[in-house]
Amino acid sequence: MKTIGVLTSGGDAPGMNAAIRAVVRSAIYYGYKVLGINRGYRGILEEDIEEMGLSSVGDIIQRGGTILKSSRCEEFKTEEGRVKAVEVLEKYGIDYLIVIGGDGSFRGAEKLSELGFPAIGIPGTIDNDLAYTDYTIGFDTAQNTVIDAISKIRDTSSSHERINIIEVMGRNCGDLALFTGLAGGAESIIIPERVMDVEEVAQRLETTQKRGKKHSIIVLAEGVEKIESAGFLKDKLTELGNFDVRVTVLGHVQRGGSPTAFDRVLASRLGFKAVELLIDGKSSRVVGIKNNEIIDLPIKEALQEKKEIDKNIYEMAKILSM
Ligand code: ADP
Ligand code: F6P
Numbered sequence: 001m002k003t004i005g006v007l008t009s010g011g012d013a014p015g016m017n018a019a020i021r022a023v024v025r026s027a028i029y030y031g032y033k034v035l036g037i038n039r040g041y042r043g044i045l046e047e048d049i050e051e052m053g054l055s056s057v058g059d060i061i062q063r064g065g066t067i068l069k070s071s072r073c074e075e076f077k078t079e080e081g082r083v084k085a086v087e088v089l090e091k092y093g094i095d096y097l098i099v100i101g102g103d104g105s106f107r108g109a110e111k112l113s114e115l116g117f118p119a120i121g122i123p124g125t126i127d128n129d130l131a132y133t134d135y136t137i138g139f140d141t142a143q144n145t146v147i148d149a150i151s152k153i154r155d156t157s158s159s160h161e162r163i164n165i166i167e168v169m170g171r172n173c174g175d176l177a178l179f180t181g182l183a184g185g186a187e188s189i190i191i192p193e194r195v196m197d198v199e200e201v202a203q204r205l206e207t208t209q210k211r212g213k214k215h216s217i218i219v220l221a222e223g224v225e226k227i228e229s230a231g232f233l234k235d236k237l238t239e240l241g242n243f244d245v246r247v248t249v250l251g252h253v254q255r256g257g258s259p260t261a262f263d264r265v266l267a268s269r270l271g272f273k274a275v276e277l278l279i280d281g282k283s284s285r286v287v288g289i290k291n292n293e294i295i296d297l298p299i300k301e302a303l304q305e306k307k308e309i310d311k312n313i314y315e316m317a318k319i320l321s322m
Contacts, residue, residue, distance in 0.1 A: 013138025022271025131286025
């Protein structure tokens with residue numbers, strides 16, 4: 001009987017549990033043994049590993065976070081660390097590793113594959129920053145969390161005729177800010193891929209105010225060059241004009257919560273596909289979704305694709321927010 005190891009790594013994302021469930025249940029169905037590795041790559045090095053049965057993944061499809069815990073592990077970034085990791089995986093009789101995480105976690109999986117250890121990646125991150133797939137697990141739930149917050153802030157913004165800046169996560173990727181800014185009807189969306197000068201933001205505010213629109217929502221992605229933070233933007237705007245500005249940094253609220261139906265279905269499909277790949281004797285690959293079809297490709301190729309913002313959506317959002 002072959003054994004699959006499964007772990008979650010990097011920033012957690014709603015739907016990771018649904019992916020773990022899909023991996024465990026489909027693997028057992030097809031006759032594999034499954035070992036769950038706690039705390040990502042760190043759990044390999046610390047030998048924090050236990051067998052998972054069908055019932056160990058019961059009642060988790062609706063839960064945010066990850067029952068396997070997650071972490072970031074510096075030691076695994078070293079060659080020595082990874083050689084040790086392979087020794088541990090072999091010691092536990094693990095034949096294949098399934099890694100649920102973002103691009104950093106995939107780089108780890110790629111390096112394991114280079115050492116000859118078969119690994120498969122399932123994209124799980126709220127950032128949606130992997131170019132080869134239309135969606136990563138957790139992005140849809142995070143979008144809905146952000147939109148809920150924007151709607152609430154919009155109420156008070158309108159009552160007080162204020163400018164509200166909402167800072168959202170995304171690391172270096174503007175997807176979360178762009179799509180929530182569009183869906184939340186933001187007047188300005190500022191993302192790393194389209195750096196805007198503070199002067200331009202102020203200009204837009206003045207134009208909308210002259211038209212009689214007294215309140216404005218600005219969705220700001222983290223990681224925008226020249227704009228260090230929402231607080232920085234607020235200070236600069238108040239220097240430039242007579243603006244009454246409030247700031248909300250949404251932070252880790254975006255990483256939690258019960259996954260949406262979309263994320264649960266996506267996670268289930270991707271987890272199932274990852275196991276199917278192993279059955280077909282394929283590894284060193286990642287799974288993803290393109291045009292609603294589940295796809296797979298070599299990890300190396302997936303990581304080489306450069307994530308771009310959808311410029312049509314960006315331009316459209318700009319027009320609709322006037
Ligand atoms: P994410 O997977 O969400 O992008 P990180 O970038 O923090 O999260 O990566 C998660 C973990 O993956 C890191 O803590 C490290 O253990 C491993 N990792 C990241 N980059 C590399 C790399 N270049 N080589 C080996 N392991 C890596
Ligand atoms: O990758 C997910 C993410 O939430 C990013 O959006 C953010 O930049 C980062 O992780 C925050 O990481 P931490 O968990 O270390 O606060």
